[in-house]
Amino acid sequence: MFRKSILPISVMIIILIIWEVSTRFFDIPTWVLPAPTVIIQEAISGWDNYQHHILSTVTLIVSGFAIGISVGLIIAIVLHILPKIREALYPLLIMxxxxxxIVLAPLLVIWFGFGVTPKLLIITLVCFFPIAVSTIDGLRHTNPELIHYMKMAGASKRQIFTKLELPYAVPQMFSGLKISATYSVMGAVISEWLGANQGIGVYMTLASSSFRTDRVFVAILFIMILCLIFFAIIIAAEKIILKWHPSKEDQ
Amino acid sequence: MSTLVLENITKRFGEQMILDKLDLQVNDGEFVSLLGPSGSGKSTIFHLIGGLYQADQGMIRLDNETINGKKGSISYMPQTPSLFPWRTVLENVILNVELYQKPDKQKALEMLERAGLKDYANAYPHELSGGMRQRVAFVRSLLSPQSFICLDEPFSSLDEFTRLEMQKWLLSIWEQERPSVLFVTHNIEEAIFLSDRILVLGSKPANVIKEFSIDFERPRNEKLTLSTAFLETKKEIYQTLRGVLDV
Known part of the structure; x- marks a missing residue:
């Protein structure tokens, strides 16, 4: 784990050094491209000014993500249990x-105003899809030998679903969750651009309209950090839940 | 107590006749092997008994109760171990019980201990060797609430050495428990070593063409497989099977 991260981290450090040196050497104005040190300085000294924005965004992401995965899972299970409905709805789902x-967002604002509803809707819309599709795939590709075994053992349809198909789909579900986790951060920031009184998206819009490019970069930095944290949480949950998974041992 | 009777079973798939008026019987506490070439409809017989297929004609009775098309009347062990990868060995062996009632883990642990699998109770299937997985699968079918056991070529994917180990192991467990067993195989020695009775199946459509009673004393051990009487029986069965294949 540690050895693997040496390479990407050193590449990142090199890029940061080149960035820092070139902004100084070419004397690039801060409002065009601030040096990394300037950004870090702003991130530290401005903490009191923007920390409530981060908190608000995190709340939005967590609630949106929770709704998104619930919707995704429900859709997946319903479509799996009712194949006719799956045939009818699957193409629409992809469409x-x-x-x-970004096109849909203004519409949602017209319909639902500037409150929290359109924001949660946007996050749900970006989140549910990866989960729904990966879970449906997981459910459908249950090992036929095991289904056959369960039938011979006299298991009911419901038992086959809860004892076999659902647990069988969990690894697939997690690959959907990982994608959704990062999408939800993006969805939250976009939804805040549309109109909100706080959040990283708001902070970013304010910063860019007043040419505080350093603050824009601070916002970007925090978006990246949030993405990484959410991703790490999902990976950790996966490690705990899928401890039986053979391929996990090799990694 | 369980006795299985198949009477006059006929099964067609489209034009092809797979089973034609098949009769067979497994008495209580008896170990019966079905021996036949590949593709002789052995698996079809199991699917009929298991209730996955409906017979076109005939009756299947377990303890005088008709079980045509009734799923879950027998305990079944397939060719592949078919263990659930996310369940530990202990959780796997109680799976079938779970389908019907609240499982008794203590009983399962005792059975695992008798089967020499106690140390693996909390291991996952991917951590076990092929032979070990088959043992777990067998313990699972022993623990099933159904008392009649059908084994579908359970050792066919194992190497020769492991196979012999498994046969000895299976016998030692079976001789303690004495459930009624219907065992499908295409290995003559295996059939003789394990069974009380061997039914040789002819192919297409399948039917019992000859029956051999194997009267070697139990408990049996490995030495038996080299005795003259054993080899005589093997020769006889082999010739019968040759007859099947030549036709």
Whole structure:
């Protein structure tokens, strides 16, 4: 784990050094491209000014993500149990992902105003899809030998679902969760751009309209950190829940 | 107590006749092997008994109760161990009980101990060797609430050495418990070593063409497989099977 991270970290450090040196050497104005040290300084000295924005965004992400995965799981299970409905809805589900969220957002604001509802809706919309699709795939690809065994043992449809298909789909579910976790951070920031009184998205819009490029970078930095934290939480949960998974040992 | 009777079973898949008026019987506490070439409809017989297929004709009775098309009447062990990878060995062996009632873990642990699997109770299937997985699968079918056991070529994927170990192990457990067993195999020695009776199946459509009673004393051990009487029986069965294949 540690050895693996040496390479990407050193590449990152090199990039930061080049960035720092070139902004100084070419005398680039701070409002165009602030040096990394300037950004760090702003991140530290401005903490009191923006920390409530981060807190608000984190709350939004967590609640949106929770709703998103619940919706995704429910859709997956319903579509799995009712194959006819799956046939009818699956193409629509995929089409729903062809609409860029940034286009949909203003509509949601018209319908639901500037409150928390359209924001949660946006996060749900970006989150549910990866989970729903990966879970449906997982459920459908249950080992036929095991299904056969369960039938011979006299298991009911419900028992086959709860004891076999559902646990069988869990590894797939986690690959969907990982994607959704990072999407939810992006969804939260986009939803805040539309109109909110606090949040990283708001902080970012304010900063860019007053040419405080250093603060824009601080916002980007925190978006990255949040993404990484959410991702790490999912990975940790996966490690605990999938401790039986053979491939996990090799990694 | 369980006795299985198949009477006059006929099964077709489209044009093809797989089983034609098949009769067979397994008495209580008896170990019966079905011996036949691949593709002779052995698996079809199991699917009929297991209730996954409906017979076109005939009756399947377990303890005088008709079980045609009734799932879950027998305990079944397939060719592959079919263990659930997310369950530990202990959780796997109680799976079948779970389908019907609240499992008794203590009883399961005792059975694992008798089967020499106690140390593996908390291991996951992927941590076990192929032979070990088959043992777990067998313990699972022993613990099933159904008392009649059907084994579908359980050792066919194992190497020769492991196979012999497994046969000895199976016998030692079976001789303690004495459940009625219907065992499908295409290995003659295996059938003789394990069974009380061997039914040789002819192919397409399958039917019992000859029956051999194997009267070697129990408990049996490995030495038996080299005795003259054993080899005589093997020769006889082999010739019967040759006859099946030549036709």
């Amino acid at each position: 729903s992902q062809n609409i860029p969220i």
